[in-house]
Amino acid sequence: MSELDRTAVLNRSAVAALAAELRPVPAVQAAATGIVHLGLGAFARSHVFDFTADAVEAGGGDWGVLAVAPRSAATVAALRRQQLLSSVLIRGVAEDRIRVNGLLRDARCAAEEPAAVVAALADPAVRVVTLTITEAGYRVDPVTGVPRPDDAELANDLAALGRGIPDPDRVWRTAPGLLLAGLLARYRAGAAPVALVSCDNLVGNGAVLAAAVRGGAERIVAGAGDAARGGLLDWLADRVTFPDTVVDRITPASTEADREQAARLLGVRDEAVVVGEPYRQWAVVDDFPAGRPAWELAGARLVDDVAPYSAVKLRLLNAAHSLLAEMGLLLGCETVADALDRSVLADLAGRYLRSEAQPALDSPLDLTGYVETMLARFGHPRLAHRLDQIAVDGSQKLAQRIVPTIRVTGAGSRGLLVVAAWGVRCRRRVLAGVPLRDPRAAALAGAVTGADSAAGLLELLAPDLAADAGMRSALTERMAGLDRDPAGYLRSC
Numbered sequence: 001m002s003e004l005d006r007t008a009v010l011n012r013s014a015v016a017a018l019a020a021e022l023r024p025v026p027a028v029q030a031a032a033t034g035i036v037h038l039g040l041g042a043f044a045r046s047h048v049f050d051f052t053a054d055a056v057e058a059g060g061g062d063w064g065v066l067a068v069a070p071r072s073a074a075t076v077a078a079l080r081r082q083q084l085l086s087s088v089l090i091r092g093v094a095e096d097r098i099r100v101n102g103l104l105r106d107a108r109c110a111a112e113e114p115a116a117v118v119a120a121l122a123d124p125a126v127r128v129v130t131l132t133i134t135e136a137g138y139r140v141d142p143v144t145g146v147p148r149p150d151d152a153e154l155a156n157d158l159a160a161l162g163r164g165i166p167d168p169d170r171v172w173r174t175a176p177g178l179l180l181a182g183l184l185a186r187y188r189a190g191a192a193p194v195a196l197v198s199c200d201n202l203v204g205n206g207a208v209l210a211a212a213v214r215g216g217a218e219r220i221v222a223g224a225g226d227a228a229r230g231g232l233l234d235w236l237a238d239r240v241t242f243p244d245t246v247v248d249r250i251t252p253a254s255t256e257a258d259r260e261q262a263a264r265l266l267g268v269r270d271e272a273v274v275v276g277e278p279y280r281q282w283a284v285v286d287d288f289p290a291g292r293p294a295w296e297l298a299g300a301r302l303v304d305d306v307a308p309y310s311a312v313k314l315r316l317l318n319a320a321h322s323l324l325a326e327m328g329l330l331l332g333c334e335t336v337a338d339a340l341d342r343s344v345l346a347d348l349a350g351r352y353l354r355s356e357a358q359p360a361l362d363s364p365l366d367l368t369g370y371v372e373t374m375l376a377r378f379g380h381p382r383l384a385h386r387l388d389q390i391a392v393d394g395s396q397k398l399a400q401r402i403v404p405t406i407r408v409t410g411a412g413s414r415g416l417l418v419v420a421a422w423g424v425r426c427r428r429r430v431l432a433g434v435p436l437r438d439p440r441a442a443a444l445a446g447a448v449t450g451a452d453s454a455a456g457l458l459e460l461l462a463p464d465l466a467a468d469a470g471m472r473s474a475l476t477e478r479m480a481g482l483d484r485d486p487a488g489y490l491r492s493c
C-alpha cells in the first residue's frame, strides 16, 4: 500500500494487500493455542511473541498464544479490533523495518474475564505459560526470596483460594493469585504438566516464579488444612517446571510518533505496534515437561543453566540502565542516549562497569566485548528509551542489579552512588507530593523522609549492608552531595 488511509487499520483483509515481506509471521491460519502469556506489555510483543512467531514459522507446532492482560483492557481491545494482528517496528540506527505478528489466537483481560483465563490455564492443550509482569508482579521480596507477608492483595487472593473452589468470576488482584487459581483448576482437571516461564528481568527469574507459586500454594494449603490440596504441592514439585530465562531486547514504550511511522510503513494504522532495537537474545533453560516451540530455530539459546548470562545481563546492562536513569533524571536528562551524551554520566557508567561491576563478576564470557556492544546499543540515536520508564520499582531492581556489586566493592563503590541518586530522587518526589512508583512505596517514602535515610534505604535493599556503619555513612555523604549539587558532585566522584 502506498497511500495511507487514516481510517484503515491492520487486520486480515489489510494483510491481503500488503507486500509479501510484510505478511504476518507465522501465517494467520497457523497453530492452535498452546501458550498462555500473562502480561500484555510492549516487551511481550517485541520479544516473546516475536521469537515464538519465528519458531512456529520455522518449526511448526500448535504454539499459538492466548495473550492475557492482567488489568488494563486497552491493548486487548486494540488487538481484537485488529483481529489479533500487531507489528514490531525494528528501529535500526540507519533504517527501520516492520514485521507483522500472526501468532495470537486470542487476547483477554483477566480483570474482565477471569473465568476464561483460569479455564485456559487449566486447559491441557496449554503446555507453556510465559510471563512478562514486571519485577514487582511476582510479589516476592528480593531480600528474603519469599512471597511478601505484608502484601494485602496477595494475602486476599491466597485466602480466597484457601477457602475452597472460588467463585469463577472472582477478579484476582495479583498475578500469583491468578496463576494459582488456574493451577488449582488444572490440578483438579487431571493435572497435565506445564512449564511456567518468567521472561522478566530478574536473576533466577524461574526460581522467583517458583517461589511465588510454591510459596503461595503452601500458604493456601496451610490455611485450608486440606489433604487433597496437599497433593497440589507434590504435583507442583513433580510436573510443573519453572525454567530460568534471560531476555534481551531494548523496547521503549511506544509513542504516537511510532504509531504514525508504523502506519507509513504498513499503509494502515496499528494501534498496538511496539518498537524494538534490531538486537534480540533469549537464553532459556530447556526444561519443558510437555514440549515447547522450537525457539532455537529462531536463534534462542536452549541451555542447561542461564546463570552465567543472567548475572552478566543484570549486573552490567540493567545495572548501567539504572545508573543512567537514576543519575540522569537528577540532571534533567530524558532518555538513555541523552544521559550517555553527558560526559560526566558516560564516564561514571564506564568506570562503574569496567572497574567495578565487570571485575566483580567471575565469568568466562567476554565481558569487555559485552560492555562495548551494550554501550553502543544504549547510544542508539533514534530509540528514545525514556529514563523514567527504567526508574520505576527501584526497590526490586537495585537489589538485583547494583547490590551484588556493592557487596564485592564495598562502601567506596559507585554502586552506592546509584542508591544515593535513587534516594534523593524519591525524596524529592515525596516532598513534591508525587507518588512513588514502587511496590514498597510506603516503606520507601518513610525511608527517604526519615531521620536516617541511608539506613532506611539499605534496609529495603540489603539489611546486611544496613548493619554496616561505614556503608551507612558513605551513603549519607553521597546523598547530601547529590542533593546539594548533583552535577558538581557527580563530577567529583
Ligand SMILES: NC(=O)c1ccc[n+]([C@@H]2O[C@H](COP(=O)([O-])OP(=O)(O)OC[C@H]3O[C@@H](n4cnc5c(N)ncnc54)[C@H](O)[C@@H]3O)[C@@H](O)[C@H]2O)c1
Binding pocket: 038, 039, 040, 041, 042, 043, 044, 069, 070, 071, 072, 132, 133, 134, 135, 136, 137, 138, 174, 175, 199, 200, 201, 202, 247, 248, 249, 250, 251, 252
Ligand atoms: N521493555 C524492555 O526493554 C524489556 C526488556 C527486557 C525485559 N523486560 C521485562 O518485561 C517487563 C515488562 O516490560 P514492558 O516493556 O512490557 O512494560 P509495559 O509497561 O509495556 O508492560 C508491563 C506489563 O506488566 C503488567 N504488570 C505491571 N505491573 C504488574 C503487576 N504488579 N502484576 C501483574 N502484572 C503487572 C502490565 O499489566 C503489563 O502487561 C519488564 O519489567 C522487564 O522485566 C522489558
Ligand SMILES: O=P(O)(O)OC[C@@H](O)[C@@H](O)[C@H](O)[C@H](O)CO
Binding pocket: 135, 201, 247, 248, 249, 250, 251, 317, 318, 321, 322, 389, 390
Ligand atoms: O524492563 P525493566 O523495567 O526491568 O528494566 C528497564 C531496562 O533496564 C530494561 O528494560 C532493558 O532495556 C532490557 O532489559 C534490555 O533487554
